[in-house]
Amino acid sequence: MPVQSANRRASLSKRRAAVSEMFDHVAPRYDLVNDLLSLGLDRLWRTQTVNAVEPKPGQLILDLAAGTGTSSHPFTASGATVIPTDLSEGMLAVGKVRQPGLSFVNADALALPFADKTFDAVTISFGLRNVENVHAALVEMYRVTKPGGRIVICEFSTPTWKPFRHLYRRYLVRAFPVVVPFTSTNPVAYDYLVESILAWPDQRSLAAELTRAGWQRAGWKNLSGGVVALHRAHR
Ligand SMILES: C[S@@+](CC[C@H](N)C(=O)[O-])C[C@H]1O[C@@H](n2cnc3c(N)ncnc32)[C@H](O)[C@@H]1O
Secondary structure (H helix, E strand, O other), rough: OHHHHHHHHHHHHHHHHHHHHHOOOOOOHHHHHHHHHHHHHHHHHHHHHHHHOOOOOOOEEEEOOOOOOOOOOOHHHHEEEEEEEEHHHHHHHHHHHOOOOOOOOOOOOOOOOOOOOEEEEEEHHHHHHHHHOOHHHHHHHHHHHEEEEEEEEEEOOEEEEEOHHHHHHHHHHHHHHHHHHHHHOOOHHHHHHHHHHHOOOHHHHHHHHHHHOOOOOEEEEEEHHHHHHOOOOOE
């Protein structure tokens, strides 16, 4: 094995372990902190995500980076079967208690334990930002999607109105450190959250990334002025 590739693998597995450990720590309070920091808007974003996926009875949906299953649960009302999949054992353990009706799978987005062309739709909410290699994850999601199937990504994005964008960034940088110490078991994780949101590509760049990974007809819808964007594309 070439030295460089061995080093790269070691660094990837270290990073994967770090991400997983970080979410293991925040798992018990994750949903509460989400509700507080998003001022309850996360519920609206989740409904919009389900609408964009358009699940039908009998369909099979992969919810990747599903965490505690909060993003998966809204799919159950549609009659589709949703498979919540996540890297963090801690998040899954909390999810299994809170959502006992769901069949959680422990897996890495970069090496999914599913056959080619398995799912009618794949979706990922607030997870793609945390994955080490976004391009590889989008290619892997493409692999497990049936031809004609769709991908929906719900992720923080760039507010479109400039004055609001500045306010929002100030909220992220100033409000998070105030709220988090009262709620989270690991404030470092939320520092990481702010940094990763600020560094994340804007709507157009993520759509281009989807196309680069083989997805077709990539487009997006802004939610809450672009605080969040729903990207959708087809295989
Ligand atoms: C912010 S949480 C989102 C959870 C859930 N989708 C939601 O909307 O509440 C991000 C999740 O991504 C998971 N994650 C990070 N890297 C991952 C990877 N490579 N494969 C699978 N899951 C991953 C974390 O374990 C964590 O549960």
